[in-house]
Every structure is written in C-alpha cells, then in structure tokens.
Amino acid sequence: MKSLRHVFSAASVLALASLIPAHAQGVVKIGEINSYKAQPAFLEPYKKGMDLAVxxxxxxxxxxxxxxxxxxxxxxxxxxxxxxxxxxxVSREKVDMLAGAFLSNTGLALADFAKQKKFFYLAGEPLTDKMTWQGGNHYTFRLRPGTYMQAAMLVPEAAKLKKKRWAIVYPNYEYGQSATAAFKQLLKAAQPDVEFVAEQATPLGKVDAGSVAQALADAKPDAIFNVLFGADLTKFVREGNTRGLFKDRTVVSVLTGEPEYLDPLKDEAPDGWIVTGYPWYSIKTPEHAAFEKAYQAKFKDYPRLGSVVGYSMIMSAAAGIAKAGSTDADKLVAAFKGLQVDSPFGKITYRAEDHQSTMGAFVGKTKNEGGKGVMVDYVYLDGADARFQPSAADVKKSRAPD
Incomplete structure (x- = not known):
C-alpha cells in the first residue's frame, strides 16, 4: 500500500504541475508565425538562427x-x-509575445492583430514601410531594414549610373509595391530627369518570366530595377540571360545578394548587378565571426541572411524582456523604445519614434566566380545613418502617435 501511495502521490504532482501556468514554471513563451512551406529558402535557415539564439x-x-x-x-x-x-x-498556448512573418501581407495582418488585441509583436522580416511608418502601431516593432531603407541604400549607386530610362519588375503584393514606390520616389529626387518607361508587376510565385523579360526588352530601358526574389528571381534571370536582356544594361536589385537567392543561380548568376545582400564568407568583424562559428558548429552549414534575422530577432526579444523585467505588452513597448541589442552585424537600436531597428544592409555587386554568385566591392551601410531613414518629423506625419 505504501508503494501505491507513493505512485499516486507522484502522479498527482505531475498532474498538478501540468495545470500550473507557464509563467509559474519559469518559462517565457515566444509565439512565432511564418510561411515555412511557402518560403523555405529563407525560413529554414531562419528557424536555425532562432534555435541557436534560444x-x-x-x-x-x-x-x-x-x-x-x-x-x-x-x-x-x-x-x-x-x-x-x-x-x-495567444488564447490556447498563452504565449508572452508574438514574433515572425516573412511576407509583408502576413506581417501586416499580425501587426493589425497586435494593435487590436494590445499584444506585443516583433516583426523579423516583413519589409513594407507600413510596418513601422504608414500604418505603424504602438505594439509593433521591426528588425530588418524596410523597403525605404534598402532603396535609400541603393539609390546613390543607381544615380551614379546617370541612366535616364528605367524599367521596373516587382512581385505584385505589398512588399513589391512598397519597394517600387520608395525607389521611384528617391531616384526621382536624386535625378529629376529620370524616366520610368516600363513596369512589370508579376503574381508572387507565378512569374511568366519569358513574357516579362521580353516586355522589358521591348521598352529599351537603360537600366532595370528588380524586386523579384526566390524562384521568381531564378526564372527571371534565366529568361533574361537567354534573351540578352541584361547585355549592356545595369541592374539594381533588392535582396539578390542574399545567399538564399544568389546561391541557387549557380553558373547563371549575373555579373555586375548592384544589390543588397549578405557576403557571409568575407565578413571579418568579431561579432560576425563568433556568430558564424557557433552556427557552423551547431548545424554543419554556413549561415544565410535568414539565419542572422532569426537569431537577432530572438536575441532582441530576450533583451526587451530583460529590460522590461516583465512580459506585459505595454512594459515591453516601453522597453523596446531605444533598446540596444548586440547582433552579428554589430549593435542595433530600436528607434523610439517609429519602432524600426537600425540594423543595416550590405550593398555591393554580384560576380560570377567559378560558376557561383558572390558579392564583391561591398560596404555595410548602418541603418542608424540619417540618409537611410525618414526624419522624425516625416515619421510623425505618416504615423499615428503611440
């Protein structure tokens, strides 16, 4: 009987423990939502980056x-x-904060949910400017530089080309529209005589690359601004190469230097495109070296940009919770305003005025080196630089007050 009582007692303790809230058991739950099946090239390494941070x-x-x-x-x-x-x-798993999203439309859905429910949300990847500026809200913060910031980093290089006739190709959803609008606005300001002679807005994941490449070629542009990524980019590059679209034309391209998108091009990788990206193989800073070493040791693989985003997002979440001393949504918001976090790209800060982090981006050129695309002649542009962010006054005009 004594043995049975001990068994019953142990079972009772386990049953009671399962009813105790996560907080009481000493667990902080981060609920993360993403398009894992739809965008595996970026999100598989992103998930690894999160796991390493945890x-x-x-x-x-x-x-x-x-x-x-x-x-x-x-x-x-x-x-x-x-x-x-x-x-x-939120309701069943009782998470303490929400995080994630890759596509801008899903990110905006999460941001609106956070606003309506007064629940803290840290966006890692969605790039539309509506995340933090037009439509930004009290409970939403973002890690990666958005479309305006990336366009602002590319436009000085585009303006140096002194090309008058530009064509644009982009995926026809929030991210593509936002990137295109920012590039046109900033290039027109830098080069008032510029003309946009053709635009191809393609369905996400369903680009008819042959007809798009031909339509752009028919417009006879001097240069092209490309916003396509993933499988759409691969198809576009292949068709563009086949039709001579890129011959004697400069291409300025968002994201193409990221290994997620450059590596699959292999020997079709273009030469001389001006891009944002992640040349992990030649970054020599101590912060990046430590991250790369830990990532390689855990996964026996090299990091992609998704790895950096996932890692830095979870590190940001932990830093915010530590500073707040709580997972209360409003205390987290207060803690994130001005929060400084160490990342593989160096220290970043979440700006109080718009909840945008100062994580920057690498800007350089693509090179087909031995049948593989790499980034060369690159520089890291710090997102804290005033050239790449709208002023506090402009933010105030476009964003509802917290």
Whole structure:
C-alpha cells in the first residue's frame, strides 16, 4: 500500500504541475508565425538562427531567470491563416509575445492583430514601410531594414549610373509595391530627369518570366530595377540571360545578394548587378565571426541572411524582456523604445519614434566566380545613418502617435 501511495502521490504532482501556468514554471513563451512551406529558402535557415539564439539564451540561465520556449506555426502564406494562428498562440498556448512573418501581407495582418488585441509583436522580416511608418502601431516593432531603407541604400549607386530610362519588375503584393514606390520616389529626387518607361508587376510565385523579360526588352530601358526574389528571381534571370536582356544594361536589385537567392543561380548568376545582400564568407568583424562559428558548429552549414534575422530577432526579444523585467505588452513597448541589442552585424537600436531597428544592409555587386554568385566591392551601410531613414518629423506625419 505504501508503494501505491507513493505512485499516486507522484502522479498527482505531475498532474498538478501540468495545470500550473507557464509563467509559474519559469518559462517565457515566444509565439512565432511564418510561411515555412511557402518560403523555405529563407525560413529554414531562419528557424536555425532562432534555435541557436534560444540555446544560447537558455545556456546562460534564460531571461529574468526563466527559460525561453519557442512555439512556431505555419501561416501558409495567407493573412487569414496568420490571424488564426495568432489567435491560437495567444488564447490556447498563452504565449508572452508574438514574433515572425516573412511576407509583408502576413506581417501586416499580425501587426493589425497586435494593435487590436494590445499584444506585443516583433516583426523579423516583413519589409513594407507600413510596418513601422504608414500604418505603424504602438505594439509593433521591426528588425530588418524596410523597403525605404534598402532603396535609400541603393539609390546613390543607381544615380551614379546617370541612366535616364528605367524599367521596373516587382512581385505584385505589398512588399513589391512598397519597394517600387520608395525607389521611384528617391531616384526621382536624386535625378529629376529620370524616366520610368516600363513596369512589370508579376503574381508572387507565378512569374511568366519569358513574357516579362521580353516586355522589358521591348521598352529599351537603360537600366532595370528588380524586386523579384526566390524562384521568381531564378526564372527571371534565366529568361533574361537567354534573351540578352541584361547585355549592356545595369541592374539594381533588392535582396539578390542574399545567399538564399544568389546561391541557387549557380553558373547563371549575373555579373555586375548592384544589390543588397549578405557576403557571409568575407565578413571579418568579431561579432560576425563568433556568430558564424557557433552556427557552423551547431548545424554543419554556413549561415544565410535568414539565419542572422532569426537569431537577432530572438536575441532582441530576450533583451526587451530583460529590460522590461516583465512580459506585459505595454512594459515591453516601453522597453523596446531605444533598446540596444548586440547582433552579428554589430549593435542595433530600436528607434523610439517609429519602432524600426537600425540594423543595416550590405550593398555591393554580384560576380560570377567559378560558376557561383558572390558579392564583391561591398560596404555595410548602418541603418542608424540619417540618409537611410525618414526624419522624425516625416515619421510623425505618416504615423499615428503611440
């Protein structure tokens, strides 16, 4: 009987423990939502970056004495599914904050959910300017430089070309539209005589690359601004190469220098495109070297930009929770305003006026080196530089007050 009582007692303790809220058990839950099946090239390394950050945080005792637990959901690239996943994570899983999103439309759905529910959301990747400026809200912060910032980093190089006739190709959803609008606005300001002679807006993931390349060639532009990425980019480059679209034409291209998108091009990688990207193989800073070494040791693979984003997002979440001393949404908002975080690209700060981090981007040129695309002649442009962010006054005009 004594043995049975001990068994019953142990079972009772386990049952009671399962009913204790996560907070009482010393766990901080981060609910992360993303388009894992739809965008695996970026999001598989991104997930690894998050896992590395969680391991490092928990190995040091967690945050405020609590272990970090990451709970992920797939949104199928659908804003509707995104909101359903957010509801589940908040109501059923009792997460302490929301994070993630890759596509700008799903990110905006999460931002609106955060606003309506007064729940903290840290966006890692969605690039539309509506995340932090037009449409930005009290409960949403963003890590990566948005479309305006990346365009502002590329436009000085584009203006140096002194090309008058430009054609543009972009995926026809929020990110592509936002990037195109920013590039046109900034290039026109830098070079008033510029003309935009053709635009091709393609369905995301369904580009008819042959007809798009031909339409651009028919417009006889002097230069091209490309916003396509992923499989759409691969198809566009292949068709453009076949039709001679890029011969004697400069291409300025957002994201193309990221290994997620440059590596799959292999021997079709273009020469001389001006791009934003991530030349992980030749960054020599101590911060990046430590990150690369830890990532390679854990995954036996090289990092992609997604790896940096996932890692830095979770490190930002932990730093914000530590500073707030709480997971209360309004305390997190207060803590994130001016929050400084160490990242593989150096120290970044979340700006109080618009909740945008100062993470920068590498700008350089593509080179086909031995049948593989790499970035050369690159520089790291710090997102804290006033040239790449709208002024506080402009932010105030475009964003509702917190």
């Amino acid at each position: 391991d490092e945080i928990n190995a040091k005792g967690g945050v405020n004495g609590k272990k970090v637990e990451l709970i992920t959901r797939d949104d199928n690239g659908s804003p509707g599914d995104t909101v359903r996943m957010a509801e589940e994570l």
